Amino acid sequence: MQATLIRGARLIDGTGGPAVEPAVLLTARGVIEAVGEEAAARAAEASAVWDCGDQTLMPGMIDCHNHLSLDPTLDNYLHRMNDPLPELTIRAVNSMKIDLMAGVTTSRCLGDKGFLDIACRKASATGTLLGPRLLVATRGIRAPHGHGFVGYPFGGVEKIRSAVRENLQAGADLIKVYITGTLRGPRQILHFYSREEIQAVVDEAHRVGVPVATHCIGGPGLRLALEAGIDVIEHGYFMTDQEIELVGQYDRWLVMTPSIFFADARIRTLPPDLIEGHLRQREEVGQRLAAAIRAGVHYAVGTDGMHAGLAREIAYLVELGATPAAALQAATADAAKVCGLADRTGTLQKGKLADCIGVEGNPLEDPGALERVRTVILQGRLVKAERGASQA
Numbered sequence: 001m002q003a004t005l006i007r008g009a010r011l012i013d014g015t016g017g018p019a020v021e022p023a024v025l026l027t028a029r030g031v032i033e034a035v036g037e038e039a040a041a042r043a044a045e046a047s048a049v050w051d052c053g054d055q056t057l058m059p060g061m062i063d064c065h066n067h068l069s070l071d072p073t074l075d076n077y078l079h080r081m082n083d084p085l086p087e088l089t090i091r092a093v094n095s096m097k098i099d100l101m102a103g104v105t106t107s108r109c110l111g112d113k114g115f116l117d118i119a120c121r122k123a124s125a126t127g128t129l130l131g132p133r134l135l136v137a138t139r140g141i142r143a144p145h146g147h148g149f150v151g152y153p154f155g156g157v158e159k160i161r162s163a164v165r166e167n168l169q170a171g172a173d174l175i176k177v178y179i180t181g182t183l184r185g186p187r188q189i190l191h192f193y194s195r196e197e198i199q200a201v202v203d204e205a206h207r208v209g210v211p212v213a214t215h216c217i218g219g220p221g222l223r224l225a226l227e228a229g230i231d232v233i234e235h236g237y238f239m240t241d242q243e244i245e246l247v248g249q250y251d252r253w254l255v256m257t258p259s260i261f262f263a264d265a266r267i268r269t270l271p272p273d274l275i276e277g278h279l280r281q282r283e284e285v286g287q288r289l290a291a292a293i294r295a296g297v298h299y300a301v302g303t304d305g306m307h308a309g310l311a312r313e314i315a316y317l318v319e320l321g322a323t324p325a326a327a328l329q330a331a332t333a334d335a336a337k338v339c340g341l342a343d344r345t346g347t348l349q350k351g352k353l354a355d356c357i358g359v360e361g362n363p364l365e366d367p368g369a370l371e372r373v374r375t376v377i378l379q380g381r382l383v384k385a386e387r388g389a390s391q392a
């Protein structure tokens with residue numbers, strides 16, 4: 001057996017406990033064989049040692065809401081999702097590497113064009129391209145008159161059924177449906193699909209065991225989503241206290257994506273007609289997301305295409321009132337649950353995949369440590385070794 005011993009200054013295993021010192025992991029064939037004292041006792045089995053020096057070892061992060069081709073560093077970036085497919089594909093390939101190097105070992109992709117995410121998933125799984133393990137939604141399902149820059153328009157129950165089946169045929173891991181826009185209207189939050197249309201999406205996906213996620217900021221569409229059986233609410237920016245309670249009652253996950261409203265750099269590159277609204281509604285979004293955290297809703301976190309930005313999203317959660325440990329779990333153990341991968345990744349425990357990163361500092365004391373990812377190990381493969389992880 002080709003085993004590897006990985007050492008660091010401290011270890012956060014992702015199960016919610018404090019950091020333990022030192023960090024010792026034994027891995028083989030891409031899987032964690034032992035952790036801590038057991039790993040140290042079996043050190044002689046290792047044929048290689050990766051010493052990460054004073055780094056904190058923790059589970060590889062999971063971006064629970066990503067878009068491979070979305071690039072908020074480009075002006076007018078939402079409209080740039082209409083660029084030619086080869087250009088979008090090149091962007092996706094680039095993003096995958098950026099995300100992985102920033103410590104994201106699993107990425108849940110909520111819609112890209114032309115089924116390019118299927119090809120990216122395969123390329124990353126086979127090692128042809130450097131990138132995180134991908135879960136992909138393929139085409140986002142949106143109403144013809146509704147919101148969804150990374151979606152495709154489908155209206156009416158029968159067209160929606162066909163669209164979902166085509167996504168499934170292509171190999172979608174999950175189905176994404178846009179129910180609302182991103183900004184709220186002056187009086188109410190609009191929703192663009194009827195109860196019957198939402199139900200059709202859920203029925204087609206659930207019949208073959210595939211989960212459904214919805215872009216939904218709140219309002220009457222949120223209730224329809226929950227009643228129809230949608231598994232994960234994405235964004236949830238404007239949920240009232242009653243709606244937050246409802247998400248809790250239905251025991252559904254919320255994936256928060258704060259940077260769309262909080263990162264000035266990202267707001268600057270929005271289409272010009274959207275900038276003012278994002279700035280004006282920022283405070284309300286902050287209050288509502290903080291209320292969801294306080295209420296104890298199960299949540300995970302994603303970048304919505306802000307590549308290399310997951311650390312910042314986690315820091316926003318802490319600013320909104322999450323404890324550093326809970327915010328970290330929103331991108332590790334809890335994120336793995338949202339992805340349906342809790343038995344494979346999200347914590348550093350015996351039997352899990354060896355998805356591990358080394359960061360400079362202790363992220364439980366300073367979330368900023370997550371911006372300093374020095375080591376990335378993806379399923380036992382050392383893919384980044386900066387200042388350390390020297391192979392002894």
Ligand SMILES: [Zn+2]
Nearest residue numbers: 065067110304
């Ligand atoms: Zn999105």
